[in-house]
Each structure stands twice: as structure tokens, then as C-alpha cells.
Amino acid sequence: MCQLLGLNANVPTDIVFSFTGFACRAEEHKDGFGIAFFEQRGVRLFVDPASAVGSPVADMIRRYPIRSSHILAHIRKATQGRVALENTHPFVRELWGRYWVFAHNGNLVGHAPRLHASFQPVGQTDSERAFCWLMQELAKAHAALPSVPELTATLRELVPGVAAHGTFNFMLSNGEALWAHASTRLAWIVRQQPFGRAQLQDRDLSIDFAEHTTPQDRVAVIATEPLTTNEAWTAFAPGELIAFVDGAPLAAAGAAA
16 A cells, blocks of 8 residues: 655645654555655655665655645555656646646556546556546636635545545645545644644654744644654545645634634
């Protein structure tokens, strides 16, 4: 099973702690990894078909001063498509003058939608094919970039048709919001004031977030499995789609505003 990691925050945030624990899971998932993060409207994308355990790219990421409000990472265990750079998540496309980043965990059987010229997969994965179809259908549903609630409503109409073909755990971001959908396993947590100490599940490492944050900071972290042992993570319900904005689920973020 592939592994997903997403971060959405109200201020640019360091992901080194979470990525350190996340990368440990590449010991069982060795078919590539990648990470994408937004810097304003731009995206930096690092992918490698090698395991994150020994990859020089992964080592660089651990030392790279990543600070972003929107981050997606993926560790691959191949089901469809050979182990190759073009099949390594996350995938990136442009729509309405914005970059969109997508990563998927699962296996889709028999999902072969008709795709237009604007959105065609480069590799052979079911994941990239599903991403292209979602982008195509979003473009057909809206003439210009809609609001996050409108996009969320459209995705809730589109996603069940894909999920009917198998397991469709995914994360999607356009640098404004992060959408996460669970068919099976996905969990989330919001870290905010009062911040405390967190202990990684996959490595003997802890951090006191109170020493690295301000009282106004708010960060949502989403992962296939909880990354820490001493925090209260919330499991997604099967079929649940949540939009995260400014470090909180959409409804909570709207209420806070």
C-alpha cells in the first residue's frame, strides 16, 4: 500500500519532522517517492523512482529549508505502471492558470475514461489517469476558477464514479486548498495553540512545537496512518472528502473566519 502525506497551514510551515517519520515507511514501499510544495503560485516538485530510504533526493529534502502552506508527499508501492520516473507521484497539471498537484494511494481496476487532448497521462498508472479525468471534468464543469466550496461540491459529485473502480485514497491541491479523500485509510490532525510535544511513531524522535510556532499558527496534517503516537488523530470515514483551508477543515476554517 502506498503512503500519503499532506500539509495545509495558515502560514508557511516546516515539514522536516513529519517527513522524517514518513520517509521511514519507504522501507516497505520501495518503488519511488515524491514531494511537491507550493511557493505562492509556483510549485517545486521532487520525485525519484528509488526508495526514499537511500535516495540522495530524499536526503536533500530532509536538509532543504521547505516552508510552505501546501505540501503533498507520496511513497509508492507499484500496482499499475512500471517503476519509473514518469510513474512517480505527485503529478502536476495546469488548469485555470494554476498548478494542481495530485497523489493517490490504491488500485483502480477498469477505469479507462475517454480523455481529451488537454489532459493525457504521461505514464502508465491508474493514478495519473484518474487525475487527468478529474482535471478534465472540473474544466468542463466550470469556465473559470470557482471558489473552494464550489470545487468541493463538484469533486463530491465526481469522486464516487472513480472510487467505484477500487481504492481511491488521494490528495489534491491547487495552492489555495488541499482536498483529501479516503476509500479506506486516511487520518488527519490539526495542530494549533496550545502546542505540545509530539513523538514520531516510526522513529525515536520528538519535537516540542511550542518552541517553533506562534500562537496564531494552525497546521493540518493528513497521512495514510498517524505519524505520531501521542496525538489525537481523526480517521476519515470511508468515502469522505474533506477540503482543508488555512490549516483546518473547510467548515471549521469558515467558522473561524
